[in-house]
Amino acid sequence: MSHSPFSSQACLPLAVAALCASFAPGAQAQSQAQAADVSNPGTVSAQRSDAGTLAAAAASLPDVVISATRTPQPAAQVLADVTVLDDQAVQRSGAVNIADLLARQPGMELVRNGGPGTTSSIYIRGAETRFTAVYVNGVRVDSQSTGGAPWEAISLAQIERIEILRGPAAAVYGSDAVAGVILIYTRQGDGAPKANVAVGLGSQGTRRAEAGISGQAGAVDYALGASRATSSGFNARPDAAYNPDKDGYRNTAANARLGWQVNGAHRLEAAFSHSKMDAQYDGFGTQGIDEHGVNQLTTASLAWAARWSEVYDSRLSVSQSTTRYRTSPDPYATKTTLRDALFQNTLRLGAHRLSLTLEHRGDALVNDPIDTSRHQNALALGWGWQGGAHTLQLNLRHDRDSEFGGATTGQFAWGYQFAPNWRVTAAAGTAFRVPTLYHRFSQYGAPDLQPEKSRNVELGLRWADGGSSVEATLYQNRVRNLIAFGAAGPCADAFGCYENGGRAVYEGLTLAARHRLGSVNLSGSIDLQDPHSRDTGKLLARRAKQLLKLGADTQLGGWTLGGEFQATSHRYDNAANTSRLGGFGVLNLYASTRLAPDWQLLLRVDNLADRQYQLARGYAQAGRTAYAELRWTPGF
Template sequence: MRKLHSRRLLAALIHAPLSVPAVYAQSTPVDVPTLSPIVVTATRVPQPLADLVADVTIIDRATIQRSGAVGVADILAGAPGIQISRPGNVGSPTSVFLRGAESRYTAVFIDGVRVDSQSTGGASWQTIPLAQIDRIEVLRGPAAAVYGSDAIGGVIQLFTRKGDGALTPSIGVGIGTYNTKKVDAALSGSSEAIDYSLGLSSETSTGFDSRSGTPHNPDNDGYHSKSANARLGLQVSKAQRVELTALTSNVNSQYDAFGYNLAKPVDDRSRLKLTTVGVNWLSQWSDTFSSRLSVTDSRDRYETTPSYYLTETNLRSYLFHNKFQMGKHLLTATLERREDHLNNAPINAIRSQDALAFGYGWTNRNHTIQLNLRGDQDSAFGGYTTGSAAYGFALSPQWRVTASAGTAFRAPTLYQLFSEYGVSTLQPETSRNLELGLRYAQGTSRFSLVAYRNLVSNLISFGTAGPCASSLGCYTNTAQAEYTGLTFSGRQQLGTVNFHGSLDLQDPRNLANGNLLARRARQYGTFGADTRVAAWTVGTEAQFSGYRYDNAANTRRLGGYSLINLYASTPISKDWTLLARVNNLTDKNYQLANTYTTPGRTFYMGVRWAPQ
């Protein structure tokens, strides 16, 4: 009955009318050209956004800067198809649900460096420093045939700034509610042979009491974060280029642990550290053949005190990517190796994945085809093959329909395999996805409608006692989940006003019992508008969420909510810009996790110096 229900839902969504509000993830200033931006996430090859069959959103630096946000997840929450969950302040463990899929089902990269935790599964979003991010690309839909393990729900790539042109320094300072203080500085530029970019940031806040309705330490739970990044490019010759990237982020965050003892109060803290390093050699061997050789490394460290816990994940990857462009035919061939290492006492485990992947793309007038095939050999469970096929047809210069199908998988984490709750014979979680899309683009108008169904099997969940060492329970491949939904996004300029946002109608369910998956709403939307008034850019943003359940049993309900934010910016001199924001204008009391609070009405004001 559940399968029948989901198919009827998908059919209804596909035939839904196009009269929902126009929404998009980012706005476009009135004077910005509407040239199609270049995207690299969809196929690992730079391509114009307008030529892609995949469902992709770009979030640019201007959107990030005017947001006044303190976390990457807060920016992503305004993109189509994304919801977040966070128990407490921005330093708390954060989940990002892409099309309703588990947080661990999104492959995450920073400047091409894979980041992941082999303990909790998925990227540590709370550690990624927003101040160092220049651009974000969100790919919705399975992409394991391109990226391998983890990309069941999609891929999110974050990029730091690349130097271009004359020396460009900038300094930003800001203050806000909860004694929030932010300082960042950046320097970038390029010459004929070298481009460079450096960034530093520091942020601190006394925070707010992050819990309610349960015994806990009644202090404010603040955080302090520091981050830095460096990027260097060297054009060795006309055909050879070397790139170096590095990023580091440290977050010291207070939190309220379970089991608080009023007689012996303690200040619980988590200390997080993320580092990424990448070396890339890009070669243009001929007009038709180019290659990229990459060696990347990331380390994710999480530690708590005084209740001591430490886990550290190290991922190292080697990539040899080849591109053949022959007229309208694009072929890619990739060799890739990934090595995972988890140190989580008493666990000290290593595993590797070796992969061979091929891609083929063809565009001819009204038709676009994209095919991908990849085989991964995992040292823990053996081989797994994934594939995808996508087709786009231009009905007219403005209208385009797309259809795609693909498979994906996620390998069990090393914690799920080798902890006291682990089972070494666990199999990878697998998925089969179908989606249909309709897109419209003309002038400053952009609209898209995408319906999808993603069936995930061999879902790893925590079950009863079994073959593992713990008597409390073991990880097991017993669950099955289905993610069906419709995403509508768009933007429209009317006069001098830009409208943008998204609407998601989805049904993420556990097929074993029919329950909704925890902390995901079936209805979620964003809306925004901005314009210019004299020298000011003024705008508003809104988020709307339906109810969610906090637990898998669907017995603890989290109410729906609506949030409204306002922002304004203006140049105050030739080189100085003022930004002001009000978040949660109506002081809405809402929860993203049961017994955990969220910020009330907050204010932020900052100035930025960037010589013209």
């Protein structure tokens, strides 16, 4: 069994060394960031945008994000712990789906049963994958069978922007946002028509191709894209009890976004995306049988944004997502449909920002013999204020569930810029997640399950000067009524039942830094976390206590050369902490260059040392792989 690449004693010095590099001489003081002009159409919010107007503006303004609270706010005023990934970060990743890219970010951990396309979970700050609210182009994505987004079905092709909000946000987003929120945006048209075409070849018979076109014609903007990726894969279950074949995948995706600026005050938008992932897997005792799991995700939305005056604007949107999963030849099928309607209102009065949101959410599950649904109606209020060195944000939301009645959540955040470039923040909030319909009505279900509830507190300290920054976030999130699979009891199955039997604590410290040292861009993060059961004191299954992520890139002779290093301490594959998974470290290298103004070449090697490791007991991960991609982006 492999061993941890760094012990808890060695972990802290590594963090200190990475962070101290950020204070290299040459940093210049900068003035306090000024608030964006909210009357300017290019100014967007640091709070949730459900379609593309805000996403497009944010993509062109690096100091603006779209994730924390739902009213217009420049990034300098954001009090939450947020990471933004642009299209260049997405392209450099060389990843097939979004889970691989997310796992390289601070506070994020990936667990996967084999290679790309197989069942994947993303843990923010060590919390369950179902505790992260996920939106694609503003459309809510979730599975009412497994709980959480189907990460293996979300293709990276044509994605322009990803935002990661770490920390509870149920007072803004409602149920699901117990640990964080991830917003995903595909490309949006702007300016003269332009195309993007890419082809790639890699190890394990990997083949990729994508094409898209985007632009603007008068008051109409558009973006269309499609992609295809295939791979022969590798043997993900090397145990003799399983089929010794290679477990590959086939992924097809398409997306479209359309906007119409009716006049200076009104805009209509539509968005659509579809992805299908067909991945091979090995069931127990299925030697010689080629088993497939097919995941499909479809999202669609319509939105109307209106600016009624210089101080008041509104947004009305309707959306639907459908998640389908089936297996063959072993028959299993499940389908989740989510339908949402949102009416958001924002009022700006001097230093005050007020928001009022009405939301209707409907969830439906078809999983034979289950065919049921439920809905929630919600009212959310928000107030933000900035005065001098102080920033305040207060959110309050009431959800009324058709099955569980009312639930009220709140969130308070405060920021204080106590010196040039320095700011301290404090936040507290409550959150909840209602049980999935499968948790309640499957053969393992318990109809009397109650929502999982949490209380979170966190403190943050940030120093930023130009492109350099150092951040530290200390957090504790306590969850009760944690749903887990337990012993046989009230359900119909003798094997076991879902139950509200647990309490958990997700606590830790995240340190992150970035700095430019000469011609080299440095970045790094370290997570010292302790996601454990409050009842037993044991580490939660498949969660590590230490995560280290380092990155560096530079320009040399027309090339961008870079590397990434990820290290994870040991974990346990079970709640009893008796099945140990060894720690590991993985080094990735990449290089890119422009062969011509419209042509770019990307080269990448992942797991350079060919390290063998497991994220889940019995499931191998890919060894050393290489990938080359040629991208053409002509303008017209």
